[in-house]
Every structure is written in C-alpha cells, then in structure tokens.
Amino acid sequence: MNKLTTNFLAILTGVGLASNVIAIDELHSFSAGEAALASEVNENFEYLEDKIDDVVTGYSTLTIDCGADEYALKDYLDEARWAGRLNIYVEGTCTGEIYFNKDDVYIFDAVIQADADGAAVSVAGKTNIRFYDTVISSGTVAIRRESYVRFEGVDSGMGFELPALSADSDGIYEPSLEVRSSTLRIGSGTISNLSLKAMGASFVYINDDVVLDNAYQIWLESGSALDSSIDLSILGTAGVFSGSVLQAESLSSAEAYVEKNALIETDAISTTGEFYLADNATVHTEDLDVGSMELERGSVLSSTDIDTTGNVEVKTNSVLTTDYMTTGDLRVSTGSVLYAYETLEGVGISCWVGTLAIGDLTLTGYANEGDSSYSLESYDCNGNIDNSTLSNGSFNTGSLALQ
Structure with missing residues (x-):
C-alpha cells in the first residue's frame, strides 16, 4: 500500500503541486500487509481531485x-x-x-x-x-x-x-x-x-x-x-x-505642511492651527479655512474663498490668489503677490516690495472700520500709500500700513 501513497504523490507532482502537498498533506498512509479501509482510499482520491481542481481554477x-x-x-x-x-x-x-x-x-x-x-x-x-x-x-x-x-x-x-x-x-x-x-x-x-x-x-x-x-x-x-x-x-x-x-x-x-515642490488638490481645506507652504509648494482648493497661514520661497496658493482666524504672511516670491479673503493681520513682502479679485477684509495690511491687487478693501479695528468703498486695482508697494492710489475718496493712510 505504500506504493499507492507514492503513486498519489507522483501524480500530484506531475500537475505541479508537490510542494503544496508537503505543506498541506492530508493523505492517508498505508503500511505493507495492512488492510486499507475503503473510506480512507476514497478520501485520498477526493484529496487528489481537490488538488487537481486547484490547478484548474488557479x-x-x-x-x-x-x-x-x-x-x-x-x-x-x-x-x-x-x-x-x-x-x-x-x-x-x-x-x-x-x-x-x-x-x-x-x-x-x-x-x-x-x-x-x-x-x-x-x-x-x-x-x-x-x-x-x-x-x-x-x-x-x-x-x-x-x-x-x-x-x-x-x-x-x-x-x-x-x-x-x-x-x-x-x-x-x-x-x-x-x-x-x-x-x-x-x-x-x-x-x-x-x-x-x-x-x-x-x-x-x-x-x-x-x-x-x-x-x-x-x-x-x-x-x-x-x-x-x-x-x-x-x-x-x-x-x-x-x-x-x-x-x-x-x-x-490640526496642522498642514506642504513643502519642496509638493502639491495638494482638494475641494476644501481646514486646519485649527498652522497651514504652511514653502519651497515651490502648490495648493489648489475652493474653500480654505485655517488658523494661520504662511507662504514662502516661491509657493503658490489659489482658493476661491479664504478665511483665517490668525495672521497671513506671503513672502519671498510667493503668490496667493483668491476671490474673497477674511483674515487677521496680512503681510505681503519680498517680491510676493496677493490677488484678491473681489473682497479682502482684514485687521491690518502691510506690504514691502510686493504687489497687492485687490477689489473691495475693508479693514477692521481702524477709523474706517466696515467701510468697503475703497479699491486697489493694483499697487506695487515699496513705501507708504497715499490717497491718490485709492479709487474712491480720502483714506486715513495710517489704517493701511504699507511699510
């Protein structure tokens, strides 16, 4: 009967499953002179059929x-x-x-x-x-x-x-x-x-x-x-x-960092803390709601709507583009550009060797609080602003601090 078991293994080897058999062997073994139960022989055949089916099904x-x-x-x-x-x-x-x-x-x-x-x-x-x-x-x-x-x-x-x-x-x-x-x-x-x-x-x-x-x-x-x-x-x-x-x-x-040529594309971004872009990072989103924000070293951010509870810095040749922006203190500096095509509302704005391109401008915490009748179509800021830069009426230059 050992020959019977050997034949089973030989057949399995022939169909490429010998290594599987060693790992999941369920064959019954028979000794010379020992009577083989029909049920055990049948189970061996069933096992063989299952293994052949495995080859067929893969x-x-x-x-x-x-x-x-x-x-x-x-x-x-x-x-x-x-x-x-x-x-x-x-x-x-x-x-x-x-x-x-x-x-x-x-x-x-x-x-x-x-x-x-x-x-x-x-x-x-x-x-x-x-x-x-x-x-x-x-x-x-x-x-x-x-x-x-x-x-x-x-x-x-x-x-x-x-x-x-x-x-x-x-x-x-x-x-x-x-x-x-x-x-x-x-x-x-x-x-x-x-x-x-x-x-x-x-x-x-x-x-x-x-x-x-x-x-x-x-x-x-x-x-x-x-x-x-x-x-x-x-x-x-x-x-x-x-x-x-x-x-x-x-x-x-809680926080988000985008650096060194990295990219984020999403419909909305929100952080309770800092949102930081640096070294040619790029972010495209529709709605941005963050605690504070900093762009530097050639980074680019575009968002239809921006709302920050803290301060925003755009510096070292970075670009921020938006339609609507509400922020705390905003600083644009060192060759950077801020495009706010519709409205910008902030506590204070400072700009040094940068560019502001703003539709309606509203500042809070100053004498003109709540007045949105002023606009800056484009202003290359490299000094103090004067009234002639504004498209409407007189303006307290101290309220818009361009240093």
Missing part, C-alpha cells in the same frame, strides 16, 4: 488555526514559496511578524497581533497580497520594495492600535502603516487609528467605500501620492513633502 485553499498555535500563520508563510495563488482562511488570533515569501496570497478573517518588536505584518518585494476582513489588533504594517498590497472588504474594520508619538516629536506620530516604494489600495471597510507614512514614490489609493475612524496622521515624502475618494479628517498633522501629491475630496487636520 489557486489553493486552506484553513489555518491560530487558536491552536498562535504562530501557525507566521510559520506557514515562512515556508510558502511556490508559484500560484493561495487563499488562507484564518481562525483565532495570530502573532506576527507575518512575512510573505511568495506572491499571490489572500488572507481572510485574520486577527493579527504584534510580535515582541511591535511588528504585525511585513510585505517586501511581493505582488498581489490581499487582506480581507482582517484586524490588526496591535503593531505596525510595513509594505516595501515595490510590493503591491490590497485591503479589500474590510467590513469588520482594520483597527490599528493607537499610534505612538515619535521620540523627538513635535506632535508627530510614528507610522502604524508604512508604504515605501510600493502600492497600496484600500478598497472598502473601516480603517481605525491610521497613521500613514508613504515614501519613495509610493502610491496609496483610498476608495469611496472606506471609512477612516480616528485617523491621526498623513505623511507623504519623496514623490509619493495619495489619491483619496473620501474626505480626509486627520486629528494630527497632514504633511506633503518633496514632490509628493495629495488629492482628496477634502482635507481637515
């Missing part, structure tokens, strides 16, 4: 029980290296770090917790790795080296633990999800406690079926891109740097 399927062994998923994937798609259904809670040595792996219904070093999942140089209905109960996920990963059908929610502040942080969080020189697609479900860092020309896509629950940080570096079909509501910082691009329905955060 994938293999198995169930791993982490309830019996918390390292079962990790240990299995450490050894899985063959070609072809593999579906793994998971029971119980698995301990990481889950590492992939093959492409085309689909994980279903997993709960994954971190190892002693705080890592839950790592994908490096692999394509078509997908997680369905997976929960990351603790630890981090790292996707690196030109990998392609998808989070799909995450109906139970992919819940990262609360991200930690970095050791030298100024309110900056360590990433719970890091994407480096890779692509990540988040297709559906609820992503909780997200702190995303993408770098090295990575691409992250968030579909419109996704819900972000308590997202703490978005950080893009080195030519990376985030394309979001949903509103991004961030409890902490949104940072876009070094040629990176952020596109979203809207963006709200």
